[in-house]
Amino acid sequence: GQNIDQPTEMTATEGAIxxxxxTYQTSGFNGLFWYQQHAGEAPTFLSYNVLDGLEEKGRFSSxxxxxxxxxxxxxxxxxxxxSASYLCAVMDSNYQLIWGAGTKLIIKP
Amino acid sequence: EAQVTQNPRYLITVTGKKLTVTCSQNMNHxxxxxxxQDPGLGLRQIYYSMNVEVTDKGDVPxxxxxxxxxxxxxxxxxxxxxPNQTSLYFCASSFFQREFNEQFFGPGTRLxxx
Numbered sequence: 001g002q003n004i005d006q007p008t009e010m011t012a013t014e015g016a017i018x019x020x021x022x023t024y025q026t027s028g029f030n031g032l033f034w035y036q037q038h039a040g041e042a043p044t045f046l047s048y049n050v051l052d053g054l055e056e057k058g059r060f061s062s063x064x065x066x067x068x069x070x071x072x073x074x075x076x077x078x079x080x081x082x083s084a085s086y087l088c089a090v091m092d093s094n095y096q097l098i099w100g101a102g103t104k105l106i107i108k109p
Numbered sequence: 110e111a112q113v114t115q116n117p118r119y120l121i122t123v124t125g126k127k128l129t130v131t132c133s134q135n136m137n138h139x140x141x142x143x144x145x146q147d148p149g150l151g152l153r154q155i156y157y158s159m160n161v162e163v164t165d166k167g168d169v170p171x172x173x174x175x176x177x178x179x180x181x182x183x184x185x186x187x188x189x190x191x192p193n194q195t196s197l198y199f200c201a202s203s204f205f206q207r208e209f210n211e212q213f214f215g216p217g218t219r220l221x222x223x
Binding site for chain 1: 144217
């Protein structure tokens with residue numbers, strides 16, 4: 001079966017750096033996405049990786065290793081507004097999107 | 110304004126009463142999806158469509174139907190709703206067969222089936 005694993009919950013301190021890991025096993029690969037979702041709201045796009053390596057966008061970076069079936073989302077200079085769930089998703093060979101259960105990130109002052 | 114709209118936003122209904130949740134996008138996207146989100150389970154894809162008249166089953170298609178007669182619309186139909194279909198539903202759209210295919214999400218429909 002297809003599977004995406006990410007930690008259920010993480011806690012970090014305002015101003016610090018946090019890394020959220022995602023491992024996947026899917027039937028083929030057409031890209032990996034990271035989304036942010038605040039409670040009760042729709043997910044919003046953060047990043048997309050289709051090739052190995054690091055993609056940087058402001059305070060957020062995402063890394064992909066296709067050979068290892070592994071990605072991480074790096075959040076720097078954490079702010080209280082970054083408290084949210086972070087969702088990892090992979091598009092498989094049939095263009096179906098497979099989603100992880102999400103990582104709830106709690107930021108403490 | 111580029112957006113994905115869903116209606117209704119909230120719905121309480123009873124078991125067995127057919128209902129349709131509409132989804133429309135104005136970005137000329139080829140790819141459209143329906144998801145349900147339940148606590149602890151994350152987003153699960155119900156159906157997706159890569160273009161007009163093309164639909165495919167996702168992870169949890171049982172009890173749902175979709176159609177894609179026009180590019181902009183992708184309604185979700187529950188022919189005979191049951192309480193286990195109580196959930197938060199999201200519609201999303203994106204370009205397809207382009208290098209970058211960010212999904213844009215609608216605001217969500219909270220459905221309760223009694």
